[in-house]
Amino acid sequence: MLSGTNLPRVGGYNQAVVLDAIRTTGQVSRVELAALTGLTNQTVSNVVRKLLDAGLVAESGQAPSSGGKRRTLLTLRADGACAVGVHLDPEAAVIVVVDLAGEVIGSRRLRLTDPGDPADVVDRVARTTGRLLDRSAVDRTRLLGLGIAAPGPLDGSTGAVVAPPNFPGWGRVPLADMFADATGLPVALDNDATAAAIGERWIGGADRAGSFLFIYLGTGVGAGIVLNNTVLHGDSGNAGEFGHMAVEPGDRVCHCGAMDCLGPYVSPAAIIDDLLRLHGRTAADRIGLTGTPDSVHHDWKALRRAARADDPAACDVVRRAARRIGEAARGAASLLDVSRVVLGGEALRGIEPIIREEVEAAVNRTSVARTIRAVAVEQSVIGETVGAVGAASLVLHGNYAPGWRMLTDVPG
Amino acid sequence: MLSGTNLPRVGGYNQAVVLDAIRTTGQVSRVELAALTGLTNQTVSNVVRKLLDAGLVAESGQAPSSGGKRRTLLTLRADGACAVGVHLDPEAAVIVVVDLAGEVIGSRRLRLTDPGDPADVVDRVARTTGRLLDRSAVDRTRLLGLGIAAPGPLDGSTGAVVAPPNFPGWGRVPLADMFADATGLPVALDNDATAAAIGERWIGGADRAGSFLFIYLGTGVGAGIVLNNTVLHGDSGNAGEFGHMAVEPGDRVCHCGAMDCLGPYVSPAAIIDDLLRLHGRTAADRIGLTGTPDSVHHDWKALRRAARADDPAACDVVRRAARRIGEAARGAASLLDVSRVVLGGEALRGIEPIIREEVEAAVNRTSVARTIRAVAVEQSVIGETVGAVGAASLVLHGNYAPGWRMLTDVPG
DNA sequence: CGTCAGCTAAATCCATTTGATGGATGAAGT
DNA sequence: ACTTCATCCATCAAATGGATTTAGCTGACG
Numbered sequence: 049m050l051s052g053t054n055l056p057r058v059g060g061y062n063q064a065v066v067l068d069a070i071r072t073t074g075q076v077s078r079v080e081l082a083a084l085t086g087l088t089n090q091t092v093s094n095v096v097r098k099l100l101d102a103g104l105v106a107e108s109g110q111a112p113s114s115g116g117k118r119r120t121l122l123t124l125r126a127d128g129a130c131a132v133g134v135h136l137d138p139e140a141a142v143i144v145v146v147d148l149a150g151e152v153i154g155s156r157r158l159r160l161t162d163p164g165d166p167a168d169v170v171d172r173v174a175r176t177t178g179r180l181l182d183r184s185a186v187d188r189t190r191l192l193g194l195g196i197a198a199p200g201p202l203d204g205s206t207g208a209v210v211a212p213p214n215f216p217g218w219g220r221v222p223l224a225d226m227f228a229d230a231t232g233l234p235v236a237l238d239n240d241a242t243a244a245a246i247g248e249r250w251i252g253g254a255d256r257a258g259s260f261l262f263i264y265l266g267t268g269v270g271a272g273i274v275l276n277n278t279v280l281h282g283d284s285g286n287a288g289e290f291g292h293m294a295v296e297p298g299d300r301v302c303h304c305g306a307m308d309c310l311g312p313y314v315s316p317a318a319i320i321d322d323l324l325r326l327h328g329r330t331a332a333d334r335i336g337l338t339g340t341p342d343s344v345h346h347d348w349k350a351l352r353r354a355a356r357a358d359d360p361a362a363c364d365v366v367r368r369a370a371r372r373i374g375e376a377a378r379g380a381a382s383l384l385d386v387s388r389v390v391l392g393g394e395a396l397r398g399i400e401p402i403i404r405e406e407v408e409a410a411v412n413r414t415s416v417a418r419t420i421r422a423v424a425v426e427q428s429v430i431g432e433t434v435g436a437v438g439a440a441s442l443v444l445h446g447n448y449a450p451g452w453r454m455l456t457d458v459p460g
Numbered sequence: 461m462l463s464g465t466n467l468p469r470v471g472g473y474n475q476a477v478v479l480d481a482i483r484t485t486g487q488v489s490r491v492e493l494a495a496l497t498g499l500t501n502q503t504v505s506n507v508v509r510k511l512l513d514a515g516l517v518a519e520s521g522q523a524p525s526s527g528g529k530r531r532t533l534l535t536l537r538a539d540g541a542c543a544v545g546v547h548l549d550p551e552a553a554v555i556v557v558v559d560l561a562g563e564v565i566g567s568r569r570l571r572l573t574d575p576g577d578p579a580d581v582v583d584r585v586a587r588t589t590g591r592l593l594d595r596s597a598v599d600r601t602r603l604l605g606l607g608i609a610a611p612g613p614l615d616g617s618t619g620a621v622v623a624p625p626n627f628p629g630w631g632r633v634p635l636a637d638m639f640a641d642a643t644g645l646p647v648a649l650d651n652d653a654t655a656a657a658i659g660e661r662w663i664g665g666a667d668r669a670g671s672f673l674f675i676y677l678g679t680g681v682g683a684g685i686v687l688n689n690t691v692l693h694g695d696s697g698n699a700g701e702f703g704h705m706a707v708e709p710g711d712r713v714c715h716c717g718a719m720d721c722l723g724p725y726v727s728p729a730a731i732i733d734d735l736l737r738l739h740g741r742t743a744a745d746r747i748g749l750t751g752t753p754d755s756v757h758h759d760w761k762a763l764r765r766a767a768r769a770d771d772p773a774a775c776d777v778v779r780r781a782a783r784r785i786g787e788a789a790r791g792a793a794s795l796l797d798v799s800r801v802v803l804g805g806e807a808l809r810g811i812e813p814i815i816r817e818e819v820e821a822a823v824n825r826t827s828v829a830r831t832i833r834a835v836a837v838e839q840s841v842i843g844e845t846v847g848a849v850g851a852a853s854l855v856l857h858g859n860y861a862p863g864w865r866m867l868t869d870v871p872g
Numbered sequence: 873c874g875t876c877a878g879c880t881a882a883a884t885c886c887a888t889t890t891g892a893t894g895g896a897t898g899a900a901g902t
Numbered sequence: 903a904c905t906t907c908a909t910c911c912a913t914c915a916a917a918t919g920g921a922t923t924t925a926g927c928t929g930a931c932g
Contacts, residue, residue, distance in 0.1 A: 049481055049484070049496045049497065049669065050477050050481070050497070050688075050689050050862070051477070051499075052474045052477045052478070052497040052498055052499040052503070053473055053892095054499075054503075054891085054892055054893080054915095055467075055890095055891070055892055055893090055914080055915045055917095056892090056915070056916090058465050058466075058467070058891095058915090058916065059917095061464070061465055062464045062465060062917090065463070066464070068462055069461055069462070072461070077882080079881085079883085084461045085461065085462070085463050085464040086463040086464055087463075087464040087466075087917085088918060088919085089882080089883070090884075090885090090917075090918065091466075091916080092883095093882095093883060093884065094884095094916085094917085113880095113881080115879085115880050115927060115928090116879080116880035116881025116925075117883075117924065117925040117927095118926065119881085119882065119883095201827055201828045203832060257461065258695065259694070271795065275692065275694075277462050280687065280797075282671075282687075283671050283797050283798055283799045283833060284797055284799070284828060284832045285797070286797045286828045286832065287795070287796060287797035289795060289797065289826065289828055290794075292790055292791055292794045292825075292826045293706070293791035293794075293795065294705070294706050294708070294790065294791050295706055296708065296709055296720060297708055303827065304825040304826050304827060304830075305825055306790075306825060308707075308708060308787060375706040375718075375720060376791065378706065379705035379791060380791075380795055382698075382701040382704045382705075383701060383702065383705065383792055383795070384692070384694060384699060385692075385693070385694020385696055385697070385698045385700070385701065386695055387695045413704075413716040413717060413718060414716050415613055415715065416696060416698045416701055418716075419613065419622050420613060420615055420696045420698065421695060421696045450462070464917095465917095466890090466918080467889080467890045467891055467915095467916065467917055468890070470890090470891065470892085470916095471892095474892090489907080490907075490908070491907065491908085499892085500892065501907080501908075501909090502892075502893065502894085502908090502910095503891080503893080505908060505909065506909095525900085525901050525902070525906080525907095526901095526902095526906070527901080527904085527905050528900075528901055528902075528904080528905035528907065529900040529901050529905080530900070530901065530906085530907080531906085531907065532907080532908085
């Protein structure tokens with residue numbers, strides 16, 4: 049059931065709206081804010097005063113006069129708040145500390161040789177986080193919490209990860225609670241693609257305002273959906289599941305039993321396999337693939353490098369995968385009616401141009417795209433660390449965006 | 461840019477929330493409303509008074525006491541408001557008058573032999589609407605407006621239909637303005653699938669609360685998306701485009717050039733064609749198909765009847781189409797993370813069970829569906845007239861649902 | 873060439889309005 | 903006597919419109 053509002057919430061909402069407007073524009077005056085948000089000058093004035101008092105924004109100079117008193121410009125105070133972001137991946141845990149402006153003020157990478165015991169990983173991440181915070185001289189009173197980006201389906205009600213692919217032993221683990229206990233911080237949890245989308249929304253300014261579909265390529269493929277500046281979470285907190293979008297069937301079986309799911313065709317392991325099967329040992333040797341199951345990380349790096357160097361075999365298999373991503377993206381973009389698709393994720397490094405090209409061609413084929421609005425396809429503005437930065441953004445977003453809340457409150 | 465709120469809007473919003481709660485529950489007391497909406501007893505009391513004064517709800521008896529004073533129950537007043545809905549289709553225009561409870565209090569069907577001139581159609585529909593309103597003795601002061609459900613992409617900014625498939629001569633026609641001029645009523649315009657979804661949301665009560673994906677089969681295939689009781693319109697007002705979802709490619713070319721778009725495989729004409737190609741003249745004769753291009757309506761009726769009577773050939777081709785709808789629905793449901801899919805549209809009559817079966821199997825295959833929440837697949841609660849009733853609901857929705865507004869205001 | 877009145881735009885002050893809230897009170901039952 | 907529902911009343915929070923202050927621009931006049 050839809051729930052009602054009250055006055056305090058209106059206040060909070062308007063504050064969030066104004067903060068959002070300052071963030072996405074970079075630098076604005078109060079009058080401009082009033083025009084942008086539809087609020088009165090007076091209201092903007094009041095809201096801005098509160099934000100100034102809270103240390104979240106600062107006055108940053110004057111605009112040239114347009115005949116009368118000059119406008120005083122407002123900007124976000126980067127040191128107004130900060131958050132920790134943790135991107136969990138079978139391969140490694142990336143930890144970042146991000147300030148209110150989205151700047152990374154410290155980062156660490158923990159190799160996770162063999163996923164291992166969740167409790168152990170949580171412990172190591174928590175200790176590393178503590179050291180990182182000390183070294184970065186973060187004002188603890190301005191530290192809002194810790195965000196986690198994890199692969200695979202989540203159970204929002206328990207703050208647990210459910211059966212993440214390639215993450216044996218991590219099923220039904222109450223990650224949010226464990227991190228809250230280990231760090232004493234409020235914790236937010238979301239899947240990696242959604243976290244990445246929130247990161248883009250938070251950091252990308254005007255280029256990521258409105259609506260977009262974020263396609264994330266990591267160990268698997270996922271999507272994060274932002275509609276009207278609002279993040280879509282879905283009934284169970286798993287919106288953006290992209291791996292089960294239908295594509296041209298081949299001979300790869302999804303764990304759901306279908307032969308036409310996108311997921312199994314576009315993982316790094318699958319593309320490496322494609323290269324071996326379609327182009328043989330010669331091509332593999334030329335590129336430098338070992339071809340053993342536990343060298344996927346290395347092989348994938350080599351394959352991407354080869355594709356970037358225009359190796360025909362590498363380009364071919366990447367393009368095949370890109371084509372399937374394009375098919376799925378076409379359906380998603382037309383279903384959601386978004387006019388922007390953003391590509392990101394660590395598995396994409398170097399091969400963005402190929403993927404971009406195919407996706408762009410696919411999403412712009414539909415009649416709506418051609419007659420009413422074209423769809424822009426762009427790379428992540430954050431880059432390699434979208435996962436971790438996105439995780440941190442979960443916290444910033446939870447605190448300063450209208451209508452979302454943290455999973456766990458401050459424990460104790 | 462996200463816009464701010466103010467006090468009046470809060471009031472309006474809370475009124476809409478309470479009205480919505482009364483509508484979806486059917487009959488509730490004030491205290492229950494307070495619990496459902498999170499508002500105070502006092503606030504509910506105030507809001508309800510306003511709704512009573514406005515003639516939108518009525519007190520309808522007392523609940524049995526639970527130890528103290530009995531609760532007075534509230535229901536929607538069906539005669540509190542009404543709206544006209546027009547479903548435009550190449551085949552016919554269906555006009556209905558719907559009251560606040562969603563009851564159809566009058567309807568007409570205009571055959572459109574050969575789509576013809578838009579201006580002429582608008583004129584005929586307007587005149588028929590006038591007569592229909594007179595006959596149904598509708599209180600004009602309580603008539604909120606006219607809603608139009610049209611196929612094909614729309615241009616929200618101009619209130620025009622853009623290049624609707626099978627609707628030659630209707631491209632870029634400013635339908636909303638034309639109807640507003642012809643009837644003097646405020647007009648709302650949306651595509652047929654979205655209108656149908658809004659209709660379900662408006663009339664379906666508790667069964668259509670929350671989030672769902674509505675798959676509409678008319679001349680083409682489309683979808684309407686309701687997320688958290690809010691209708692998704694999309695950047696250009698064309699959310700729910702379902703015909704370009706990727707499915708297993710065959711030999712049918714979409715007008716966008718792709719071979720793997722859902723649309724061309726599931727239209728009645730395509731399924732009829734399938735029957736002829738896969739099962740030959742014998743089967744076609746047995747079913748009673750003429751097989752000429754302009755007898756699609758008749759043939760489709762015959763084919764559906766045959767499928768309902770378990771004719772193996774008819775069932776086969778329907779099931780093939782259903783399977784592809786299922787593939788697309790699987791992707792959409794997992795992308796949006798909805799736990800309910802609703803099927804409707806006039807082309808579906810009689811063959812719902814087959815479609816339902818295939819769609820249900822497909823959407824419940826994914827890991828999220830199996831481990832976290834199952835997806836229910838259901839028929840429209842409105843039935844055959846979803847299009848027209850949905851069109852009328854556009855108006856009701858625009859007036860009494862939080863956060864949406866009419867395209868054209870009262871002209872003059 | 874300076875300067876001061878008149879103008880404009882930005883930001884704020886103040887009184888008012890709207891809407892939700894908590895506590896007390898009345899109403900209708902068991 | 904006790905419950906539960908519903909409303910009354912005083913209060914509080916937030917936005918609003920209009921007046922006011924602040925700050926800079928412009929141009930005419932000495």
